[in-house]
Amino acid sequence: MNYTRFANAGLRPAAGGEEAEAYTAPLEPVCSGLYRMVDSAWRRLACLSSRQEEMRRTYV
Incomplete structure (x- = not known):
């Protein structure tokens, strides 16, 4: 998992899918x-x- 993406957004990676959503x-x-x-x-x-x-194209 890319933790820097979460860190840059100020979020912590969630364990479950529902938390991540x-x-x-x-x-x-x-x-x-x-x-x-x-x-x-x-x-x-x-x-x-x-x-x-x-x-x-039309007028020239």
């Missing part, structure tokens, strides 16, 4: 929310760049 459970909605924000921003950026390329 109790430590990481509060982080899950935060991480999934961050992932969704980054994913949607990345998709919008890709969409905008493809539209710009399309406009460039």
Whole structure:
């Protein structure tokens, strides 16, 4: 088991699976929310760049 990961996060490694889930459970909605924000921003950026390329090809 990688103890440095727990130490860096300020957590102690739990013996049981339920205890370990109790430590990481509060982080899950935060991480999934961050992932969704980054994913949607990345998709919008890709969409905008493809539209710009399309406009460039059409009008030039």
